[in-house]
Amino acid sequence: MWPIIRAENLSKRYRIGERVVYHTLRESLMRTATAPSRWLAGRAARRAANTGQASAEQYVTALDDVSFEVQPGEVLGIIGRNGAGKSTLLKILSRITDPTQGQVELYGRVGSLLEVGTGFHPELTGRDNIFLSGAILGMRRAEIARKFDEIVAFAEVERFIDTPVKRYSSGMYVRLAFAVAAHLEPEILLVDEVLAVGDAAFQKRCLGKMGDVARDGRTVLFVSHNMASIESLCRSCMIVRGGRIEAIGAPAAMVARYMTSELIRDHGARDLLTHPGRTRRSTVLMKRVRVRSGSDGVDGGAKMGAGLAVEVTFAAPTPIRPILAVTIKTAHGAPIFGVSNRWTRQGYDQAPVSEGVISCNFARLPLMPGTYMLDLYLGDFGDQTRDLDIIVDAVALEIFPADIFGTGMIPRPMDGPVFCDASWSLASAGPAH
Amino acid sequence: MDEKETGLMVMDAAEATPRMAPAGAATGAAAPAGAVEVRPTPVLVIRSGRKWMGFELPDLWAHRDLFYFLAWRDVKVRYQQTVLGVAWAVLQPLLTMVIFTVLFGRLAHVPSDGEPYAIFSYAGLLPWNFFNTAVGNSSNSLVGNANLITKVYFPRLVIPGAAVGAALVDFLIAAVILFLMMMGYGVAFTPRLLMFPVLTILTTVVALGVGMWMSALNVKFRDVRYALPFALQVCMFVTPIIYPVSFVPAGWRWLLQLNPLTGIIEGFRDAIFGRPFDWPALALAAVVSAGLLIYAAYVFRRMELEFADII
Numbered sequence: 001m002w003p004i005i006r007a008e009n010l011s012k013r014y015r016i017g018e019r020v021v022y023h024t025l026r027e028s029l030m031r032t033a034t035a036p037s038r039w040l041a042g043r044a045a046r047r048a049a050n051t052g053q054a055s056a057e058q059y060v061t062a063l064d065d066v067s068f069e070v071q072p073g074e075v076l077g078i079i080g081r082n083g084a085g086k087s088t089l090l091k092i093l094s095r096i097t098d099p100t101q102g103q104v105e106l107y108g109r110v111g112s113l114l115e116v117g118t119g120f121h122p123e124l125t126g127r128d129n130i131f132l133s134g135a136i137l138g139m140r141r142a143e144i145a146r147k148f149d150e151i152v153a154f155a156e157v158e159r160f161i162d163t164p165v166k167r168y169s170s171g172m173y174v175r176l177a178f179a180v181a182a183h184l185e186p187e188i189l190l191v192d193e194v195l196a197v198g199d200a201a202f203q204k205r206c207l208g209k210m211g212d213v214a215r216d217g218r219t220v221l222f223v224s225h226n227m228a229s230i231e232s233l234c235r236s237c238m239i240v241r242g243g244r245i246e247a248i249g250a251p252a253a254m255v256a257r258y259m260t261s262e263l264i265r266d267h268g269a270r271d272l273l274t275h276p277g278r279t280r281r282s283t284v285l286m287k288r289v290r291v292r293s294g295s296d297g298v299d300g301g302a303k304m305g306a307g308l309a310v311e312v313t314f315a316a317p318t319p320i321r322p323i324l325a326v327t328i329k330t331a332h333g334a335p336i337f338g339v340s341n342r343w344t345r346q347g348y349d350q351a352p353v354s355e356g357v358i359s360c361n362f363a364r365l366p367l368m369p370g371t372y373m374l375d376l377y378l379g380d381f382g383d384q385t386r387d388l389d390i391i392v393d394a395v396a397l398e399i400f401p402a403d404i405f406g407t408g409m410i411p412r413p414m415d416g417p418v419f420c421d422a423s424w425s426l427a428s429a430g431p432a433h
Numbered sequence: 434m435d436e437k438e439t440g441l442m443v444m445d446a447a448e449a450t451p452r453m454a455p456a457g458a459a460t461g462a463a464a465p466a467g468a469v470e471v472r473p474t475p476v477l478v479i480r481s482g483r484k485w486m487g488f489e490l491p492d493l494w495a496h497r498d499l500f501y502f503l504a505w506r507d508v509k510v511r512y513q514q515t516v517l518g519v520a521w522a523v524l525q526p527l528l529t530m531v532i533f534t535v536l537f538g539r540l541a542h543v544p545s546d547g548e549p550y551a552i553f554s555y556a557g558l559l560p561w562n563f564f565n566t567a568v569g570n571s572s573n574s575l576v577g578n579a580n581l582i583t584k585v586y587f588p589r590l591v592i593p594g595a596a597v598g599a600a601l602v603d604f605l606i607a608a609v610i611l612f613l614m615m616m617g618y619g620v621a622f623t624p625r626l627l628m629f630p631v632l633t634i635l636t637t638v639v640a641l642g643v644g645m646w647m648s649a650l651n652v653k654f655r656d657v658r659y660a661l662p663f664a665l666q667v668c669m670f671v672t673p674i675i676y677p678v679s680f681v682p683a684g685w686r687w688l689l690q691l692n693p694l695t696g697i698i699e700g701f702r703d704a705i706f707g708r709p710f711d712w713p714a715l716a717l718a719a720v721v722s723a724g725l726l727i728y729a730a731y732v733f734r735r736m737e738l739e740f741a742d743i744i
Contacts, residue, residue, distance in 0.1 A: 002473055011481075014742065095586035097741040098483060105475040115584045121506055123513045128506075135502040136585055 002107065003069035004188060004219050005093070009102035011243075012063040012088050062088040063099070064243035070221070072108070072187075075214040077234035077251055078223045079258050082276055085243040086223045090114060090190045093221070108187030108219065111138055115192070117177035122166035126157055126176055129165055133180045147183045154209070155179035175202055182209045189213060192223045225276055225393070227255045227331060259331060259371045259396050270395045272312075272376075277392040285389040286378050288313040291397055301398035302365055304410075304419070308397075310360045314378060319352030320388070323379035326360050328397070331371045336417050340377070348381050366418050368411065369401040483738060488730055493588050503595030507570070508602050522603035523610050526562045530555040537675045546677045548706050549618045552611075556702045557674035559611055560636045563604035564643075564694060565665055571596035571644030572661050575652050579744045589737045590730070593648040597641050604633070615705065623707035632700045635722055639693050642725035649729075649736040652744050673698055693718040693725070 063085045070076055078086050091097045093104060094112035119136035120129050130151055134144035144151075152158055155176040157168070165173055191210070210233060214220050224230050230237055230251055237254035239246040241261075247254060272278075272286045290311045293302035302308045310326050325340035339360060341347055347358075373396055378389040401410055404419070411419045512518040530551060537543040538550030545553035571593035575582065578592050608629075615622065651657035672694045673680070681689055689695045696711070696718030703710045 091583075091741070092479065095477075095479060096583065098738050099479065099481040101481045103481065104479040106477040106479070107473055107475050109476060110586075112585060115580075118584045119581055121510060123510050124506065128509070132502050132506055135499040136581060136587070138585075138587070139498075141498040141501070 001071055004072040004074075004107045005068075005070040005221075006105040006107075007069070007093075007102065008067050008104070010063055010066040010089070010092060010099045010104065011061065011101040012085075012092060012097070013059045013061050013100045015059055061243050063092070065102070066243070066245055067102075068238070068245060068248065070219055072219055073214075073217045074236065075220045075222065075234045077230035077237040077254075078221060078240060079225070079227070079230060079237060079254065080240035080246075082274070084240040086240050087114070087192055088243075089240065090192050090221065090223060093188075094190050106188065109138075110188045110190065111184040111186030112190040113137070113181045113184070113192065114190070116174055116181070120165060120173070120177055123164055125164055126152075126155075126161045126168070129176065130180055133177065134183075137181060137184055138186070139184065143185075151176075151179045151183050154182065154205075171202070178202075178206055182206065182213075186218070188219045188221070190221045193225060227259065227333070231255055231332065255331070256371065272391060272394060275391050275394060277375075277394060279390040279392065281387070282389045282391070285314050285316050286312050286376060286391060286394075287315055289374075289376060289395050291374070291395055300396070301400055303400050303402035304367065304369060305364055305402060305404040308362045308365045310362075310374065310376075311357050312359075312376060312378070313357050314389075315355040316380075316388070317354070319354040321347060321350055321352050321381035322356070322358045323347075323377075323381055323384070324358045324360055325377035325379070327375040327377075328367070329373045329375065329393075330417055331373060333373065333393075335375075336367070336372070338375075342379065342381075342384070352382060365399070366420055367399045368413050368415075368417050368419055369399050370413070370417065372397045372399065372417075485735060488734060489588065493590060496587050496591050499587055500591045500595050500598065503591060504598035504602070507596060507599035511599070519606060522606040526555065526558045526607050527610060529558055529562070533558070533675055543676050544680055546679060546702070546706075548702075549620075552614050552618055552620060552705065553677070553702065554675060555611055555614060556705050557672075557698050559604065559607055560632070560694070560698055560701055561669060561672060561674050562607065563600055563636055564640045565669070566603060567597040567600035567637075567640035568644045568647060568665065569662070570600060571640075572647035572651050572657055574644075575648045575740065576655075576658075576744065582744055583741050589740055590645060590733060593645040593733075594641065596648075597637060597644050600640070601633075601637060604636075611705070620705065621707060625704045625707050625710070628700065628704045628710065632697055632704065635693070635697050635700075635719060638722040638726050639697070642722065642729040644729075645733045646725075646729035649733045649740075652740055653736065668692075668694075677702075690714055690717055691721065693721040697722075 062083075066085075066089065078089070080086050088097075090112065091114070092099050093106070094110055094114065096112075096114075117133070119133045121132060124132065130148060131141070131144050135141065152161055155172070155178075157172055157176050160168065160172065165176065168176070210220065210222070214233070214235075220233075222230070222234060234251045236248060237251040238248045239254055239258050247257065270289050272288055273284060278284070290313075291300055291308065292311075293306050293308055310324075312324055314322060323340060323342045325338060325342065327335050327338035329335045339362075341360075373393045376389075376391045376394040377387065379387055403410070512521065515521065517524065533554045534551045538545065538554070543550075574592045574596040575589065581587075581592070582589065614620075647657055647661055651661075671689065672692055673689065678686060678689060678695065678699055696714040700710060700715050700718070702708070
């Protein structure tokens with residue numbers, strides 16, 4: 001089968017500051033004015049100046065010599081850290097920006113969904129925005145009109161369709177925006193982390209809709225930080241690291257590899273200042289998290305049954321009496337259990353502090369071997385109605401197998417993610433011999 | 434990769450092989466004996482180092498619905514939450530005309546080729562206001578729609594184009610007042626008025642040319658935002674809006690005629706007052722306008738490649 005996407009040696013470099021500093025007319029005029037003197041200064045000098053300008057420090061390489069092919073009907077997940085080059089890759093494929101080197105051949109029409117609500121105008125009604133946003137995403141007017149009822153039904157905004165979207169709740173807004181995009185029918189669909197918004201039920205419907213898209217035989221490239229959706233949606237998965245493709249393979253294997261490598265990189269400690277999992281209403285108060293095992297001193301991991309400390313460094317503008325809640329989840333995002341000093345009232349009577357490290361200590365963590373994710377929550381005993389800072393999937397935790405019972409036997413993983421101590425007694429019912 | 438890539442074609446083989454592989458790996462796995470697959474033509478090839486890729490008019494035409502909706506959005510949003518709404522499109526040139534008539538017509542006695550000064554100045558203000566609004570709006574249109582440019586692809590020309598389109602709607606509404614005034618002042622409708630649509634198109638071409646040029650420059654040089662209003666103000670005085678071309682000494686008229694708006698506005702007046710057209714002046718205006726549009730489109734298309742990176 002001929003691939004539907006063929007990328008060869010794609011690179012993208014940005015000049016440092018290119019996105020921030022605007023060129024001023026004066027700067028350009030000066031350069032134009034000094035051009036003759038520079039020209040007179042001779043070729044050698046000019047060459048030196050040029051190489052000086054093009055020196056490596058002046059550029060950031062967002063994508064570095066990337067080649068790959070995608071077959072028609074493929075659903076390819078793309079995972080990687082922030083800044084790894086995932087979004088740049090999608091921007092090149094969707095023609096928003098040109099590569100610095102290399103080329104892409106596309107054997108189908110491309111539709112991209114890099115943001116929810118692209119082109120939505122707050123003053124316009126839901127109806128108007130469906131047409132506007134549809135047209136921006138590349139739909140023809142007749143096509144939008146044909147799908148209009150379906151879009152409205154999918155978004156569940158029938159009653160508000162003639163209300164300006166600035167009066168919509170954020171949930172309604174996101175639903176409508178995604179509904180329009182979900183009805184695009186390109187042969188190649190590029191999706192960038194848009195499912196991170198919206199309530200859980202709607203996210204599930206979006207995933208279902210994207211599943212339909214994939215079953216129709218369309219090709220989907222899907223960037224996400226949500227490992228569970230990568231595994232459930234995609235047929236293959238690409239890890240991008242430092243602008244290069246690190247690996248391509250089956251989603252489960254790639255997710256496991258990625259999470260393990262992230263763990264090694266972070267050594268169980270992670271900077272939380274710019275964490276992608278921070279919820280929208282959070283204030284940045286949690287600065288850093290460190291996960292370490294009490295007994296063996298392994299950062300980011302623990303042996304089965306070993307103790308574990310989760311240490312969160314925080315700084316608040318006004319002193320707080322911190323509440324820390326930790327939720328431990330499977331790699332797929334299903335919660336297993338959570339703990340919080342809100343319930344135990346530890347630290348309730350302490351004097352407020354504006355900076356510090358709050359630790360949560362598990363004497364014996366009853367988790368089976370595998371990778372787990374931690375959600376972190378920071379609150380204040382002083383004002384328990386407010387959630388200060390919430391970070392989903394804040395840090396990963398690896399549990400290594402261990403001979404916990406001293407018998408050489410390990411519980412079976414298929415019994416679930418948790419193991420538990422138990423004791424057995426036998427009461428004989430018959431006569432003893 | 435080889436032109437005649439083969440293999441991985443038989444269904445079973447395709448199922449058995451990983452469906453995705455880095456390009457290099459796929460090449461290695463290919464080329465057993467068998468059917469030679471005809472290489473399909475890509476729908477699109479994205480290359481690095483493109484400098485000039487033509488005007489791509491078919492692509493622009495394919496996005497005509499987007500052009501319509503963007504213009505429609507601009508019109509609709511502009512008068513949202515205003516009490517007078519679209520009446521503003523009429524009020525702006527009308528009030529300016531009243532002020533000009535009192536100031537220049539009555540007090541300063543600026544000549545108006547013997548026509549009623551009110552209609553004379555309105556005939557100049559109508560296309561001028563269109564040009565002014567169109568250029569002003571479209572010069573800020575790319576920067577104002579930065580969120581679109583960094584998130585979705587479409588021919589960027591659509592954006593300043595739609596801004597001019599929205600201004601054209603205002604122009605057409607304000608033109609109705611012109612015809613009402615003509616009736617009020619008893620100015621006869623002559624067949625020369627049939628040139629009105631042609632002159633409108635010419636004005637649109639000038640507005641589009643200057644507008645898209647400025648919009649592209651504004652992406653890179655934000656100075657445009659401050660320099661342009663001033664330049665437009667100066668431009669208004671070197672365009673015969675408050676005075677007729679005949680007001681200028683004959684030796685200097687050619688300089689005035691280089692401004693395409695001069696020929697166009699005088700053309701509007703000829704059409705309205707049923708005077709014979711100054712065809713050489715109109716032809717010059719048409720040539721300059723067309724040249725301006727082509728040059729602006731060229732500059733725009735060249736700069737367009739880096740819009741998303743620098744906006």
